[in-house]
Amino acid sequence: MPLISIRDLVVEYDGRRILDGLNLDIEHGETMVLLGGSGSGKSTLLRQILALEQPQAGSVSVKGIDITRCSRSELKRVRRSIGVAFQSAALFNSLSVEDNVALTLREHTKLAPSIIELVVWMKLAVVGLAEFGKLQPQELSGGMKKRAAVARALALGPEILVLDEPSAGLDPIVAAELDELILLLKEAFQMTVIVVTHELPSAFRIADRIAMLYKGRFSSVGTKDEIRASQNPRVRQFLDRVPGDMTKASGVAAYFEKYLKTQEAHG
Amino acid sequence: MATVLENVGTKTIDHLDYVGSLNVQLWATLLAMRTALPFVGNRYRWQASVRQMLQIGVDALPMVALMAICSGFILAMQGASELRRFGAMHYVIELVAVGFTRELGPLLTAIAVCGRSGSSFAAEIGTMKVTEELDSLRVMAFEPVEFVLAPKFLAALVSVPCLSIVSNVCGILAGGLFMFFSTRLAPLIYFRYVLESIQLRDVITGLIKSVAFATIIAQVGCLEGFRVRGGPDSVGRSTTSAVVKSTFLVIVADAVFTAIFYFTVKS
Numbered sequence: 001m002p003l004i005s006i007r008d009l010v011v012e013y014d015g016r017r018i019l020d021g022l023n024l025d026i027e028h029g030e031t032m033v034l035l036g037g038s039g040s041g042k043s044t045l046l047r048q049i050l051a052l053e054q055p056q057a058g059s060v061s062v063k064g065i066d067i068t069r070c071s072r073s074e075l076k077r078v079r080r081s082i083g084v085a086f087q088s089a090a091l092f093n094s095l096s097v098e099d100n101v102a103l104t105l106r107e108h109t110k111l112a113p114s115i116i117e118l119v120v121w122m123k124l125a126v127v128g129l130a131e132f133g134k135l136q137p138q139e140l141s142g143g144m145k146k147r148a149a150v151a152r153a154l155a156l157g158p159e160i161l162v163l164d165e166p167s168a169g170l171d172p173i174v175a176a177e178l179d180e181l182i183l184l185l186k187e188a189f190q191m192t193v194i195v196v197t198h199e200l201p202s203a204f205r206i207a208d209r210i211a212m213l214y215k216g217r218f219s220s221v222g223t224k225d226e227i228r229a230s231q232n233p234r235v236r237q238f239l240d241r242v243p244g245d246m247t248k249a250s251g252v253a254a255y256f257e258k259y260l261k262t263q264e265a266h267g
Numbered sequence: 268m269a270t271v272l273e274n275v276g277t278k279t280i281d282h283l284d285y286v287g288s289l290n291v292q293l294w295a296t297l298l299a300m301r302t303a304l305p306f307v308g309n310r311y312r313w314q315a316s317v318r319q320m321l322q323i324g325v326d327a328l329p330m331v332a333l334m335a336i337c338s339g340f341i342l343a344m345q346g347a348s349e350l351r352r353f354g355a356m357h358y359v360i361e362l363v364a365v366g367f368t369r370e371l372g373p374l375l376t377a378i379a380v381c382g383r384s385g386s387s388f389a390a391e392i393g394t395m396k397v398t399e400e401l402d403s404l405r406v407m408a409f410e411p412v413e414f415v416l417a418p419k420f421l422a423a424l425v426s427v428p429c430l431s432i433v434s435n436v437c438g439i440l441a442g443g444l445f446m447f448f449s450t451r452l453a454p455l456i457y458f459r460y461v462l463e464s465i466q467l468r469d470v471i472t473g474l475i476k477s478v479a480f481a482t483i484i485a486q487v488g489c490l491e492g493f494r495v496r497g498g499p500d501s502v503g504r505s506t507t508s509a510v511v512k513s514t515f516l517v518i519v520a521d522a523v524f525t526a527i528f529y530f531t532v533k534s
Contacts, residue, residue: 050406079408090403104407106311 003028003192009058011044018044020216031193033203036213042196046164083153087165089145091137098133101152123151143174163195167202179205289486296420299413303421312418319422323384331379335434339441361464363442368469372435374521377480380427381513385488389509392492393502420485427481428474472528480517487513
């Protein structure tokens with residue numbers, strides 16, 4: 001049985017279809033990268049996997065529990081097995097970095113404070129922030145915030161780690177460091193990792209499988225090699241960075257052509 | 268004509284939806300309140316409640332006291348300017364004492380807390396929403412109502428009546444000062460008159476009002492925060508809206524309570 005199973009998932013906002021009958025299985029221990037352009041529905045799919053929104057139709061099952069229809073207590077149980085690092089890191093600004101990491105341990109476990117302190121230090125050490133625990137989130141750089149968010153996501157030792165745009169807005173070196181961290185975590189903790197991104201180098205570095213979203217549908221799902229070899233025009237367009245038809249549709253290209261011709265005519 | 272009716276209908280439905288949302292949120296808060304209580308609840312929620320009490324109550328003390336002193340002077344001076352003509356200066360004492368305990372103390376306090384804390388609730392929760400902190404709480408298996416709202420609500424329920432009492436005392440003291448400087452009335456005699464004027468029911472009705480005002484301020488402020496959609500600009504709008512709506516609802520509630528007490532509690 002797959003760890004996460006998405007069936008016929010439909011999501012609409014104000015009558016606009018964002019996800020259009022998606023089906024996807026994510027197996028234990030694999031790293032699934034959800035790839036796609038802006039507005040393709042990646043983040044919406046992620047919110048469905050985290051049960052942050054209700055779909056119009058279809059189901060999302062995590063560990064065999066349909067989280068679109070389960071009780072609150074079941075949902076809480078499922079959520080404790082998922083660690084999430086949001087795109088904006090979403091650290092609590094009123095708490096120090098170590099308190100952010102300690103939060104779930106204090107609230108969801110009966111561990112002694114000294115043990116919690118040790119676990120927090122270990123989680124921060126894993127992401128290379130052991131010396132920065134006392135700082136407030138606003139004192140951290142963008143990359144450090146993302147790593148702190150990963151440390152917080154790891155706090156309860158989750159089975160599933162979800163990362164939303166982990167390398168967005170980071171310089172290539174920090175982004176590469178985060179990719180290495182994801183690979184390290186997967187190897188060390190045997191976690192199932194779901195990463196939402198539109199960064200191709202990052203996706204091909206960390207993925208076991210890639211699901212490519214286009215206008216609310218999977219245009220292709222497969223291993224890295226399968227995606228690289230795919231002849232699907234949408235996949236090729238994305239991988240080969242071919243510009244879309246935005247300029248033609250809006251008449252911008254025609255306008256510039258006419259403008260250039262006029263300029264040429266005037267010498 | 269049809270457009271006018273349509274607009275009126277839409278506005279009415281919007282307002283009813285708002286009141287409905289307030290009631291649903293209040294019910295959810297009451298269910299979650301246990302966690303914020305000392306001894307029986309969650310230690311961290313209670314600590315958060317105490318921090319909120321300091322922010323809503325202690326930090327607002329100078330402002331509330333100053334407002335009450337100024338209003339006490341104004342009420343006494345305005346009353347005296349008319350009552351002096353009839354040789355009924357002693358009624359100024361009754362006017363200030365009863366006016367403050369029944370009406371002005373709770374109302375002035377509520378308006379001050381609307382501006383200070385209602386807006387801060389909306390801004391804080393709205394920012395948490397924009398920065399995905401609320402989503403982060405949900406995926407960490409926390410209930411935002413329990414985590415964010417319950418401590419604020421409990422703190423408001425404790426702080427606003429306490430501030431109202433301070434406001435009553437300051438307003439009455441200001442009346443005493445005015446009487447001393449304008450008529451050389453000895454302070455002890457003034458306070459004897461004050462105690463004769465005020466009945467227990469005046470104090471109780473004032474406190475009942477202040478509990479209702481606290482409920483309005485906390486619920487409206489938090490609801491406005493939870494309803495934030497979009498970016499940081501909507502946080503600003505929700506803050507303004509929280510102050511405007513809670514001030515309006517406080518005055519409406521005051522009128523309703525005053526009418527109820529007028530027709531049901533006989534002197």
